[in-house]
Amino acid sequence: MNVPTTALAVTVASVDGVTATGVHWRMGSWRTAGDVRGRHELARRWARELVTGRLGRDWEGFAPREPGRKPRLLASPGVDVSISHGDDTLLVAVVGSGLVGADVEDEPFTAFDAPSLIRRMCSPAELTELAALAGRDVPWALRRRVLAGAWTVKEARLKARGVGLAEDPRSVEVDLAGLAAGAAASGPAVAIVHLVDGRAVVEHPGNDEAPSAWEGAPGGRGDRI
Numbered sequence: 001m002n003v004p005t006t007a008l009a010v011t012v013a014s015v016d017g018v019t020a021t022g023v024h025w026r027m028g029s030w031r032t033a034g035d036v037r038g039r040h041e042l043a044r045r046w047a048r049e050l051v052t053g054r055l056g057r058d059w060e061g062f063a064p065r066e067p068g069r070k071p072r073l074l075a076s077p078g079v080d081v082s083i084s085h086g087d088d089t090l091l092v093a094v095v096g097s098g099l100v101g102a103d104v105e106d107e108p109f110t111a112f113d114a115p116s117l118i119r120r121m122c123s124p125a126e127l128t129e130l131a132a133l134a135g136r137d138v139p140w141a142l143r144r145r146v147l148a149g150a151w152t153v154k155e156a157r158l159k160a161r162g163v164g165l166a167e168d169p170r171s172v173e174v175d176l177a178g179l180a181a182g183a184a185a186s187g188p189a190v191a192i193v194h195l196v197d198g199r200a201v202v203e204h205p206g207n208d209e210a211p212s213a214w215e216g217a218p219g220g221r222g223d224r225i
Helices: 036-054 115-121 124-135 140-161 176-181
Strands: 014-018 024-029 080-085 089-095 099-105 189-196 199-203
Touching (some): 014 036, 024 036, 036 080, 036 089, 080 140, 089 099, 089 189, 099 140, 115 124, 124 140, 140 189
Parallel strands (some): 080 099
Antiparallel strands (some): 014 024, 080 089, 099 189
16 A cells, blocks of 8 residues: 655655565655755665564664665665665665665656667667567657666666676566556656565556566576566
8 A cells, every 4th residue: 555655854755665575665756855965865764764664673774885786784684675766756665585676767768769778778689579669650759668667677677686787787688568568658667676586576666557577587697577
């Protein structure tokens, strides 16, 4: 169930939710928090509130940040956290078992107009799917939204594994036709990937029409989700 929440120092409209596999998340605009420092503090506050209030675990704070590594918590065995932000939207996800990755991209998704980015992110099979969408006269605006959605799935998957974009995003293949069929009419592209019990479960908070649980092997290259 989604419920409105507020931050402590500033009032920020946000939405809480939980995935089918127990990932608790919070999403909302970070702009009320002010600048980048305010966004950083808001993300940590949300993480603390989710860990203590939703998971019922003690809070000792974040471990010192390691360049190129995902955030880690102190004295919270088994708890994993992922933080993502766009130009407006902040997304924080926590889970008590397994690994979690979260990613958000805000409209208008103009970065995905660049052919160089499309080549960098899409496998040959995905490029074929993208061409097939064009062949069915799917409007470019929808194809661009599909690309943004695919990017969030890829990056969330790699963030969950702790490798981020140090690994080629083409190594994670996404069902573009499935994304197109369930694409929202507006709003950010959002993905949470939970690696648990030998599965990779993908959900799209805020979009009830998107496929809610694609499953694949949680391992390395060549996965399709």
